[in-house]
Amino acid sequence: MTSPPRFGIWAAVHGSRASHHDPDEPDDASWGRNRALVLEAEALGFDSVLVAQHTMNPYDPGRDQLEAWTGAAALAALTKRIEIIAAIKPGLYHPVVLAKMALQIEHISRGRFALNLVNAWNKAEFERAGLPFPAHDDRYAYGREWIGLVDRLMRGERVTFEGDHFRIEDYQLRPAGTFRSRPTIYLGGESEPARALAADHADVWFINGQPLEDVAALITDVARRPAANGPLRYGLSAFVIARDTDVEAKEEHARLLALAQRDADLRADTRARTDAASVMFAKTDAAASRHVGTNGGTAAGLVGSYETVAERIRAFHAAGIELFMLQFQPFEAEMRRFAEQVIPRIR
Numbered sequence: 001m002t003s004p005p006r007f008g009i010w011a012a013v014h015g016s017r018a019s020h021h022d023p024d025e026p027d028d029a030s031w032g033r034n035r036a037l038v039l040e041a042e043a044l045g046f047d048s049v050l051v052a053q054h055t056m057n058p059y060d061p062g063r064d065q066l067e068a069w070t071g072a073a074a075l076a077a078l079t080k081r082i083e084i085i086a087a088i089k090p091g092l093y094h095p096v097v098l099a100k101m102a103l104q105i106e107h108i109s110r111g112r113f114a115l116n117l118v119n120a121w122n123k124a125e126f127e128r129a130g131l132p133f134p135a136h137d138d139r140y141a142y143g144r145e146w147i148g149l150v151d152r153l154m155r156g157e158r159v160t161f162e163g164d165h166f167r168i169e170d171y172q173l174r175p176a177g178t179f180r181s182r183p184t185i186y187l188g189g190e191s192e193p194a195r196a197l198a199a200d201h202a203d204v205w206f207i208n209g210q211p212l213e214d215v216a217a218l219i220t221d222v223a224r225r226p227a228a229n230g231p232l233r234y235g236l237s238a239f240v241i242a243r244d245t246d247v248e249a250k251e252e253h254a255r256l257l258a259l260a261q262r263d264a265d266l267r268a269d270t271r272a273r274t275d276a277a278s279v280m281f282a283k284t285d286a287a288a289s290r291h292v293g294t295n296g297g298t299a300a301g302l303v304g305s306y307e308t309v310a311e312r313i314r315a316f317h318a319a320g321i322e323l324f325m326l327q328f329q330p331f332e333a334e335m336r337r338f339a340e341q342v343i344p345r346i347r
Helices: 031-044 068-078 095-109 123-127 136-154 192-201 212-223 246-261 264-272 279-287 306-319 331-341
Strands: 006-010 048-051 083-088 113-117 159-162 167-171 184-188 204-207 233-239 241-243 303-305 321-327
Touching: 006 031, 006 331, 031 048, 031 068, 031 331, 048 068, 048 321, 068 083, 068 095, 083 095, 083 184, 095 113, 095 136, 095 167, 113 136, 136 159, 136 184, 136 192, 184 192, 192 212, 204 212, 204 321, 212 306, 241 246, 241 306, 241 331, 246 303, 246 306, 303 306, 306 321, 321 331
Parallel strands: 006 048, 006 321, 048 083, 083 113, 113 184, 184 204, 204 233, 233 321, 241 303
Antiparallel strands: 159 167
């Protein structure tokens, strides 16, 4: 692996990532908190921020939820160096509209914008709005046609197209290509349709937090496929608990795990609103009693002393992970700890 590891954070778009019952973590998904969080992350040396997209809070519809794309545009204007990644569910935006939005944020950020394609798992978000929510593989077929058009439009190509889902006649977006050929495309999902789509259309494939051997097997599988945009790069989601000693880190993990168990009813409600075919939830449901955080969380094993966590990151990097998209709780304090104690051991 020649590229140095990069470190990113998940924006606090729906408050906490481990438990809503943590007295040290504000139940705060506001723009004000996210603005301060991302500006501090940039000052601390983090490389990216991922702004997850939900129109309503996926874990508790009664709680606040930051809007991803307006938030990403504002962050692009306020920051100077950090990469802004906005998640997008194709079923919510027409490709022409979304491509234009992406190009605008690309210009606001001066070439620091990326979109993260996710094909949705929260049925309620769509069905309660009267929007179609097709079966899993059908969503990926829709997403494949959608991202193919978005890619071409972001490049400034003149597009005429008629497919199964979209019809576009002589459409071209300007300005385009000012800073690079187009914004970066990230893709999340581990099903077979997701892996194929990543190879065909993504620059970076996001993997949910899980043990090193499982991540290495996923990378091996996708890396053997021809990649349309050059060698595919890889990112990993992980929840970090780092302390002076392994014992202290395990104690903090136990504390957060106990708090997370108080969210059992919320998790059950979330699962009832979730597509049963979602690979992410099939994996995390089985591990919920042992791990904290979303998208795999502490299943990646970044729990331990500062040197233990650094060594595990080095091992993931050697296996092919370039970008570590990190969660913490309490977020601000633990983000600072990671920047001060772990990043220097790696860089």
